Structure formats: C-alpha cells, structure tokens
Amino acid sequence: MEDTKRIYISPGHGGGHGKRVGRITEDNIVLGVSLILKHLLEEQGGYDVMLARDGDYYVSLSSRVKESKKFKADLFLAIHANSHSYPDKNNSIFGFEAFIHDELSDSRDNIFVAHLLSAYGAEFEDKPLMRNRGKKENNFYLLRQRPAKANVLFELNFMTNPMVLSFMNSSLGQFRMSKGLFEGIKTYTNKLKKKA
Numbered sequence: 111m112e113d114t115k116r117i118y119i120s121p122g123h124g125g126g127h128g129k130r131v132g133r134i135t136e137d138n139i140v141l142g143v144s145l146i147l148k149h150l151l152e153e154q155g156g157y158d159v160m161l162a163r164d165g166d167y168y169v170s171l172s173s174r175v176k177e178s179k180k181f182k183a184d185l186f187l188a189i190h191a192n193s194h195s196y197p198d199k200n201n202s203i204f205g206f207e208a209f210i211h212d213e214l215s216d217s218r219d220n221i222f223v224a225h226l227l228s229a230y231g232a233e234f235e236d237k238p239l240m241r242n243r244g245k246k247e248n249n250f251y252l253l254r255q256r257p258a259k260a261n262v263l264f265e266l267n268f269m270t271n272p273m274v275l276s277f278m279n280s281s282l283g284q285f286r287m288s289k290g291l292f293e294g295i296k297t298y299t300n301k302l303k304k305k306a
C-alpha cells in the first residue's frame with residue numbers, strides 16, 4: 111500500500127542495561143509499552159512496524175540506526191523510562207518529556223514531537239502524576255544519526271517516583287502509555303497522508 115507508513119520503535123537498552131528500581135527494570139517497562147504500541151498500530155492498519163528488540167536482550171545503538179535506515183523508516187521512536195539521582199526528590203520529580211536533536215532537528219521532528227506530547231498528555235488528563243515536561247533538545251547519538259525522516263526519543267515518566275513506578279509497571283499503565291503514543295503517531299501520520 112502506497113500510503114503505508116514505516117514506524118521503527120526502539121525500546122531502550124535491554125539485557126539489564128537500563129535503569130532498575132528494586133526488581134523493576136526500565137528494559138521491561140519500555141519493552142511492554144513497545145509491544146502494545148506495535149500491536150495497536152498493526153490493528154489500526156496502514157503501518158509497517160519494526161521493533162529494535164522484542165525481548166530482554168541488548169541491541170547496540172549503531173545496529174538500531176542501521177536497521178531503521180535499511181527499513182527506510184518514516185518515523186523513529188526511541189522509548190525510555192526516566193530517573194534521577196536525588197533520593198530526597200523522588201516524590202516531587204515526575205512527568206514525561208521528549209527529545210529531538212539540538213542542532214539537526216527539522217520541522218518534521220518538531221511536528222512529530224508536538225503530536226506525541228499532546229496526545230500522550232491528553233491520554234492522562236485525569237492523572238496529575240503524568241505531567242507534561244515538554245520538548246527537550248539534546249545531542250543523543252540516535253537522534254544525531256537521523257535513522258528516519260522524523261526522530262524522537264520519548265521518556266515515559268520517572269521510575270524514581272514510587273507512585274509513578276507502580277503505574278508504569280502495571281498492565282493498565284503500560285496500555286495507556288502505549289495508547290497515548292499511538293494516538294500521537296496516528297494524528298501525525300494522518301497529517302502526512304493528507305499532504306501527500
């Protein structure tokens with residue numbers, strides 16, 4: 111199908127490389143969200159989805175970039191769970207944010223990230239702990255390599271906040287986080303399809 115959009119989803123880390131709070135790992139949270147997101151996109155139709163990993167094993171950043179470029183991805187979405195190292199602030203720091211490259215980003219990255227942040231925020235209007243910390247810019251390797259036409263790294267929320275963590279680790283939480291990202295991808299790609 112000509113209209114099909116290719117989405118490369120990159121669940122961060124794997125194989126114990128991500129953050130860990132108690133027995134809960136970032137590797138598994140972002141994998142859970144990514145698997146549901148892939149399912150939602152495929153169920154919707156019009157998307158060809160590739161996952162950087164579908165289990166708890168490590169995949170290097172360079173092979174993710176290579177794979178996404180070979181796939182000719184329209185969208186590259188890296189999914190992570192945030193943390194910080196100020197234990198006295200665990201309860202006061204929370205919320206989601208998303209990164210684009212600080213120098214190489216273009217209008218597509220900017221529009222993609224805006225759609226993701228607003229759809230994810232809309233999914234969680236009832237949940238003050240899921241607050242929107244907004245768009246950030248950084249020189250992350252994955253974003254610098256431009257693996258797709260539009261490239262975003264999304265931080266779902268902070269694992270260091272105990273209430274957030276239990277939500278992020280629950281099936282309902284993971285479904286709703288995926289749903290928010292799905293709606294963002296859908297509104298952005300619908301816009302692309304209209305233009306084409």
Ligand SMILES: [Zn+2]
Pocket residue numbers: 122123128129136190191
């Ligand atoms: Zn991470």
